[in-house]
Amino acid sequence: MAVLTFNDVTCKGCDLCVDACPKKILTLDTSRVNAKGYNPVLCTDINACTACAICARVCPDSVIKVEKGEAA
Amino acid sequence: MANKIIYEKSRGLTDTPLTYCPGCSHGTIHKLVAESLVELDVLERTVAIAPVGCSVLAYNFFNCDGIQAAHGRAPAVATGVKRVQPDKIVFAYQGDGDLASIGTAEIIHAAHRSENFTVIFVNNAIYGMTGGQMAPTTLIDQKTTTSPYGRFEETTGKPLLVSEMMAQIPGATYIERVSVHDHAHILKAKRAVKKAFGYQVAGKGFTMIEVLAACPIGWGVTPVNSMKFVKDEMMPYYPLGVYCDRGGEA
Numbered sequence: 001m002a003v004l005t006f007n008d009v010t011c012k013g014c015d016l017c018v019d020a021c022p023k024k025i026l027t028l029d030t031s032r033v034n035a036k037g038y039n040p041v042l043c044t045d046i047n048a049c050t051a052c053a054i055c056a057r058v059c060p061d062s063v064i065k066v067e068k069g070e071a072a
Numbered sequence: 073m074a075n076k077i078i079y080e081k082s083r084g085l086t087d088t089p090l091t092y093c094p095g096c097s098h099g100t101i102h103k104l105v106a107e108s109l110v111e112l113d114v115l116e117r118t119v120a121i122a123p124v125g126c127s128v129l130a131y132n133f134f135n136c137d138g139i140q141a142a143h144g145r146a147p148a149v150a151t152g153v154k155r156v157q158p159d160k161i162v163f164a165y166q167g168d169g170d171l172a173s174i175g176t177a178e179i180i181h182a183a184h185r186s187e188n189f190t191v192i193f194v195n196n197a198i199y200g201m202t203g204g205q206m207a208p209t210t211l212i213d214q215k216t217t218t219s220p221y222g223r224f225e226e227t228t229g230k231p232l233l234v235s236e237m238m239a240q241i242p243g244a245t246y247i248e249r250v251s252v253h254d255h256a257h258i259l260k261a262k263r264a265v266k267k268a269f270g271y272q273v274a275g276k277g278f279t280m281i282e283v284l285a286a287c288p289i290g291w292g293v294t295p296v297n298s299m300k301f302v303k304d305e306m307m308p309y310y311p312l313g314v315y316c317d318r319g320g321e322a
Contacts, residue, residue: 003075007081016295053079057259058100069076
């Protein structure tokens with residue numbers, strides 16, 4: 001089970017992680033605006049996440065922390 | 073049971089939010105440098121030399137000591153720091169307006185003397201900080217605020233191939249050009265950056281990594297399209313690869 005933690009404060013809504021995600025489960029959350037005025041990124045289906053961390057590596061602002069939980 | 077951390081922000085970077093535009097490659101390149109310094113266990117004895125340009129505040133972002141140099145003079149300052157304190161790991165972080173234009177004399181002679189520091193050369197084909205003016209590295213026909221009809225070869229020449237030029241200098245130990253436009257290339261760039269710092273730790277002399285980077289705001293495109301521009305327009309003119317490696321195995 002993957003765990004994604006987004007640092008909404010530093011997200012600039014650049015869309016690079018959304019474009020890079022192989023599972024296409026990231027999107028910009030247009031219902032929220034952070035202090036800088038950007039729509040922060042959001043995971044729409046955490047169960048589909050494989051914790052490949054591609055999103056985290058392409059993020060210029062180190063917004064995403066990727067963890068993998070132990071199998072239950 | 074504790075979760076296994078696959079990826080988190082490197083401790084080589086401070087908590088200060090980056091001042092770069094959305095999608096700017098500077099952030100990605102900062103991460104590669106910080107991760108390399110942490111993995112080589114040299115972060116605590118590293119001195120960063122910040123340039124003039126968008127990354128002028130880079131010393132706020134790297135979790136190590138830093139100095140900010142005059143425009144183009146980062147290699148000269150790095151030379152001084154490294155000679156006075158040879159046990160320190162020193163890197164100059166420079167853009168293309170800084171290194172390839174006003175700072176060509178400093179960078180060439182630093183390599184010529186084979187000064188034992190590392191240069192991270194961020195080539196985004198434009199002056200970003202000052203508002204998107206034409207740089208020596210701007211591509212032919214690329215529109216900027218000072219070349220609104222595109223760059224003309226007849227009057228401004230062809231884009232400067234810095235890595236090719238630097239590799240001709242006998243004192244240059246390791247010169248490689250990498251890109252950070254997608255995940256696979258980011259991993260390759262990381263290996264190159266780490267290798268360069270490894271050479272410096274081993275005292276092998278001058279190393280420079282040229283990184284093809286995107287400036288979405290300066291180019292006037294979206295961040296995703298800017299990465300496509302790097303891949304489709306920049307990479308054909310600026311071929312990736314190792315231009316010289318005179319260090320043997322690290």
